[in-house]
Amino acid sequence: xxxQLPTFVFAAxxxxxxxxxxxxxxxxxxxxxxxxxxxxxxxxxxxxxxxxEPISSAVSEEMARIHPKVRxxxxxxxxxxxxxxxxxxxxxxxxxxxxxxxxETEAARENGVEFIELKIAIxxxxxxxxxxxxxxxxxxxxxxxxxWEPNSSVTNWSDVNPDWPDEEIKLFGPGTDSGTFxxxxxxVCGESGASRNDYSASENDxxxxxxxxxxxxxxxxxxxxxxxxNQDQLKALAIAPEDVGNESDAANPGDGPxxxxxxxxxxxxTVASGEYTPLSRxxxxxxxxxxxxxxxxxxxxxxxxxxxxxxxxxxxGYVQLNDEQLAETRAKFQGAVEEVGAxxx
Amino acid sequence: xxxPSPVQTxxxxxxxxxxxxxxxxxxxxxxWSSVAILLVLLIGVAYQARGWLxxxxxxxxxSRRFPDKAGILAGLWGSAWTILFTILFSVPIGIAxxxxxxxxxxxxxxxxxxxxxxxxxxxxxxxxxxxxxxxxFVYMFGLFGxxxxxxxxxxxxxxxxxxxxxxxxxxxxxLTLTLMILPVIIVASQEALRAVPPSLRHASLALGATKWQxxxxxxxxxxxxxxxxxxxxxxxxxxxxxxxxxxVGATTFVLYAPGNIAAPSDIVENxxxxxxxxxxxxxVMPIQIFNWAQQSKPEYRQHVAAAGIVVLLAxxxxxxxxxxxxxxxxxxxxxx
Numbered sequence: 013x014x015x016q017l018p019t020f021v022f023a024a025x026x027x028x029x030x031x032x033x034x035x036x037x038x039x040x041x042x043x044x045x046x047x048x049x050x051x052x053x054x055x056x057x058x059x060x061x062x063x064x065e066p067i068s069s070a071v072s073e074e075m076a077r078i079h080p081k082v083r084x085x086x087x088x089x090x091x092x093x094x095x096x097x098x099x100x101x102x103x104x105x106x107x108x109x110x111x112x113x114x115x116e117t118e119a120a121r122e123n124g125v126e127f128i129e130l131k132i133a134i135x136x137x138x139x140x141x142x143x144x145x146x147x148x149x150x151x152x153x154x155x156x157x158x159x160w161e162p163n164s165s166v167t168n169w170s171d172v173n174p175d176w177p178d179e180e181i182k183l184f185g186p187g188t189d190s191g192t193f194x195x196x197x198x199x200v201c202g203e204s205g206a207s208r209n210d211y212s213a214s215e216n217d218x219x220x221x222x223x224x225x226x227x228x229x230x231x232x233x234x235x236x237x238x239x240x241x242n243q244d245q246l247k248a249l250a251i252a253p254e255d256v257g258n259e260s261d262a263a264n265p266g267d268g269p270x271x272x273x274x275x276x277x278x279x280x281x282t283v284a285s286g287e288y289t290p291l292s293r294x295x296x297x298x299x300x301x302x303x304x305x306x307x308x309x310x311x312x313x314x315x316x317x318x319x320x321x322x323x324x325x326x327x328x329g330y331v332q333l334n335d336e337q338l339a340e341t342r343a344k345f346q347g348a349v350e351e352v353g354a355x356x357x
Numbered sequence: 358x359x360x361p362s363p364v365q366t367x368x369x370x371x372x373x374x375x376x377x378x379x380x381x382x383x384x385x386x387x388x389w390s391s392v393a394i395l396l397v398l399l400i401g402v403a404y405q406a407r408g409w410l411x412x413x414x415x416x417x418x419x420s421r422r423f424p425d426k427a428g429i430l431a432g433l434w435g436s437a438w439t440i441l442f443t444i445l446f447s448v449p450i451g452i453a454x455x456x457x458x459x460x461x462x463x464x465x466x467x468x469x470x471x472x473x474x475x476x477x478x479x480x481x482x483x484x485x486x487x488x489x490x491x492x493x494f495v496y497m498f499g500l501f502g503x504x505x506x507x508x509x510x511x512x513x514x515x516x517x518x519x520x521x522x523x524x525x526x527x528x529x530x531x532l533t534l535t536l537m538i539l540p541v542i543i544v545a546s547q548e549a550l551r552a553v554p555p556s557l558r559h560a561s562l563a564l565g566a567t568k569w570q571x572x573x574x575x576x577x578x579x580x581x582x583x584x585x586x587x588x589x590x591x592x593x594x595x596x597x598x599x600x601x602x603x604x605v606g607a608t609t610f611v612l613y614a615p616g617n618i619a620a621p622s623d624i625v626e627n628x629x630x631x632x633x634x635x636x637x638x639x640x641v642m643p644i645q646i647f648n649w650a651q652q653s654k655p656e657y658r659q660h661v662a663a664a665g666i667v668v669l670l671a672x673x674x675x676x677x678x679x680x681x682x683x684x685x686x687x688x689x690x691x692x693x
Contacts, residue, residue, distance in 0.1 A: 055638075062609075062651065069421035069610035076612045085608040085638055088648070216651050218658050237653035327422060329653050 052079045052357045054308030059087040060094025060107030061191055063235055064295050066328035067133055068107055071316050074324065078315065082308045091191050095298070101125050104303035105313075108296040109135070109191035126301040128348045130341050132316065134331040136283035137196055137291040138239040139249045140220075144228045147176050150250035150275035153290065156200045159183070159231065164208045169229060173270065177229065183211035184223040184232030190215060192235055199290045221245065236278060237329025250275035253289050283331040295330065304349055307357040314356045317342050399670075405663035414664050416620075418612045419645065424656035427649070429665050434614035435527070435607070435639035436596060436672070442531030442635065443538070443595050448588055450535070451542030452577075455584075458543070459550040460572050479540035487601030490533025495605050497522035517632050525606025526636045527615050533605050534598065538591035545587020549580040581687040589680035593673050599643035608640050609648050615639045642669045 058068055065088050072084040089097065091108045098106035099120040112120075112129065120127060139151065147169070155173075159166050159181070169176040186193040188205065198204040212223055217238040224232045225245035239248055252275035282288035297316070303309045315321045317338070325332045333341065349356060409425075417428030454475075462468045492498060501521045523529040553576050561571040599607075616634025618624055624631060642665060649662040 065609060065648075066421050066652065069419075072610060072612065073419075073421055083611075083613060085612075085640075086610040087606065088609045089603070217653065218651065235653070241653040241655060324422065 051081070052307050052311045053081040054083070054306055056082065056084040056105065056306075056309050056312045057103040058084060058105045058107065059089050059097050059103045060105075060298075061091040061109040061295075062088040063091075063109040063135065063191055064107035064133075064297075066237070067295070067325055067330060068105075068297075068316075070324040070328050071312070071321050074321070075312055075315055079308075079311055082311060084308075084312055090189065098127070098298060098300065099123055099125055101300060101302075104300050104306065104309045106298040108298055109293070110194060111296065112298060127298050128301060128344060130297045130299060130313075130317070130345060131294045131333060131337060132297050132322075132341065133295045133325045134283050134333065135293050135295055136236040136278040136288050136331060137192060137233055137293065138236050138278050139231070139233045139251060139291070140224050140239060140246045141231050141249060142224055142228050143245065143247050145247060145269075147269055148249065149269040149271045150252060150277075152252040152272045152275070153200060153254045155272075156251070157202075160185075160197070160207055161201050162206050162208055175270070179229040182223070182227045182230040183208075184220045184230060185211050185213055186217065186220070186234065187213040187215045192217075192233070195293050196233055196291070235329075236283065236331065239278070240329045248278055250277040251288070251291055252276070280326065280331050284334045292331075299345075299348070301348055301352050304352050304354045307355075310349060310354055311357045313345060317345055402663045402666050402670075405660055406667045409660040410664040410667050415668065418619075419610055421610065421652075424654055424661050427657070427661050429642060429645055429668055430619060431611045431614055431640050432642035432645040432665070433668070433672075434619065435611075436641045438527045438615050438634055438639065439530050439534065439602075439641055440592060440596055442528055443534040444588075444592060446531060446535040447538055447542055447591070451539050451588070451591075452546050452584060454539075454543045455546030455550060456572060456577070459547050460568075460576065475540045475543050479544060483537055483598055484600045484604065486533055486537040487604030489536060490529065490601060490605045494523050494529040494532045495525055518636070520636055523636070525608075525638055527639050528635045530602050530605050530607060530639070530641075533601055534595040537598070537601060538595050541591040541594070542588055545590065546580070546584045549583025549587065550576060552583060553579045578687065579691055582684040585680050585683040585687070589676055593676055596673060596676065597643055597669065599641070599647050602641055602644060606638070607644050608638055609644060611638065611640050642672070 056072075058072075065086055068084075068086045072086055075082055075084055086107075087094075088107075091106075091110055094103070094106040094108065095112060095116045097103045099116055100123050112127075139156065141148065158164065158172060160183075166172055167180060168178055169181050170178040172181075185196075185207070188207075193207070194204045197207045201207060212219075214220060214223075217234040220232045220234045221238055221242045224230045225242070239246055250271065252272040276282050276288045278288045278291070283292050286292060297313070299309070299313060304313075322332055322338065332338075413426075414428045415433070416430055417426060418430050419428065420426040458468060458471065462471075499522075520526070523532075557575050557579060558571055561575045562568075566574070613619070614634075615637040616630035616632075617627060618630045618634060646662050646665040646669065649657045649665060652658060
């Protein structure tokens with residue numbers, strides 16, 4: 013860092029001069045981050061996943077209080093649609109609910125776009141049933157696969173386990189355009205997009221909430237935020253990972269609802285620690301390295317990763333990174349800022 | 358066939374009356390069932406919006422943290438700018454096209470081809486116009502550099518800066534909506550022109566008026582009520598449209614209005630904003646409503662979205678009222 017200091021300072025001064033014409037005193041270092049922060053100006057271009065949108069929007073909302081002259085509008089073209097704009101350099105930040113694909117990385121390289129990947133929160137995909145469901149509290153991944161795999165033979169609950177009701181199982185899930193669908197099918201069925209298709213699909217997770225809460229013999233899956241915000245209407249199932257849970261060894265072989273051994277319920281602790289597996293997935297921001305030189309973008313990300321910014325994550329229904337992961341993300345961001353010789357206003 | 362006896366005649370008459378009565382009841386039922394469905398929807402939405410639709414909702418920007426602080430201001434201004442430009446672009450072009458086709462064009466294969474194409478365009482799904490708008494207006498076919506390298510080129514005159522390509526701005530969206538509603542305006546205007554009695558044209562021409570004088574002073578005023586109805590129907594469709602605008606880059610969450618004009622007083626303080634607004638990023642009411650309905654917090658989909666729908670309906674009603682006034686006033690002036 014010391015070796016790079018002269019360039020660093022020079023670039024910082026040049027940037028601040030360019031960014032805030034006629035405002036010499038903003039060139040001063042402002043570690044306190046107080047009044048001088050008001051002078052940051054500019055627009056941050058954000059597009060991408062509608063799953064990440066609530067977090068980015070909440071951050072934009074708070075940014076508007078601290079830096080009223082920074083404009084950070086959030087668009088929701090979806091993870092794939094967001095990357096299409098990101099890899100040609102049209103946006104500064106891309107919200108993503110899955111890691112960038114090889115083909116997208118390739119496109120970015122061709123267009124000379126260098127980027128960093130920042131993990132900013134965790135989503136725990138939640139398998140839900142009706143409140144009145146009194147025969148299961150959990151499922152194994154193998155059972156989930158049996159229910160959801162392409163051409164599944166399961167039509168009634170009793171097809172999964174003869175002890176369960178001989179009633180038709182009403183399935184609800186996200187539509188094929190959703191990142192939630194991609195992730196669930198990949199983890200449960202082994203291939204992204206591999207799913208039975210005779211279920212009620214909706215791009216709006218609220219439709220799944222309504223569907224499952226209205227049908228006693230229903231089952232569905234959705235993003236953690238939708239479960240957390242509608243807990244009074246839904247029952248979440250504990251999920252036992254592949255190598256732990258086994259259909260035959262229930263934790264309670266006697267009476268009471270079925271519960272596989274080693275099954276874990278999704279909550280803030282189990283999702284953050286990774287104990288709720290395999291249905292926890294990280295949410296990302298992809299940042300164009302060149303954009304870090306814009307004071308507005310640097311300030312926006314700095315706030316996003318601050319304690320104050322991260323406190324917005326649980327508020328909109330997602331799970332915060334644990335300390336170790338957050339430290340890693342912050343280090344990655346700082347490293348990139350120094351690498352391009354930018355500064356955080 | 359022998360003539361029916363008096364008894365048979367009474368029977369036949371009775372049956373005819375019964376059938377007439379049944380038909381009347383069926384018509385009555387279909388009218389009132391649609392009114393009832395509309396009422397149920399309106400009452401349901403108004404009930405959900407109750408207590409949420411207040412002055413603060415109309416004058417605040419969106420909030421993702423607090424449902425009770427969310428407002429539709431950005432969408433209101435965005436929709437207003439977009440619709441203003443859509444009307445400015447589509448009405449002159451639409452009426453001129455209809456005039457050409459009805460009054461000037463000679464019957465032939467060319468006119469028939471144009472006619473069929475316009476009728477077909479009226480049925481194209483709006484998302485297709487969104488794709489067209491993205492290529493034609495947002496990227497301008499890549500003529501001004503690669504996609505993404507925005508605002509490298511620009512046209513400047515009289516303090517007005519037009520970015521080339523347009524990018525994701527109000528004008529690009531308005532041009533896209535113009536493409537979408539032009540067929541509707543043209544077809545409706547043609548119908549209105551056709552409804553003007555030919556005797557009016559003949560009389561005018563017989564008195565020595567030129568074709569231009571006949572069209573501008575007689576035909577067009579006589580057709581105005583019909584044209585106004587068509588225009589308002591088309592514009593109402595554009596106001597409620599979300600799908601093509603998502604494609605041409607309307608944002609989802611914004612905390613500013615185009616050109617930073619969020620209140621009429623801002624126009625006085627910041628007149629430059631009027632020139633910037635057409636090329637600024639924006640959102641529209643239907644997109645805000647769509648997004649609220651997708652939020653995980655139940656208050657958003659139950660109350661905030663409902664409040665937004667009420668505002669959107671109120672704007673549509675207002676537009677329709679304007680159309681009725683225009684129609685009424687122009688009809689009063691007609692005296693044939």
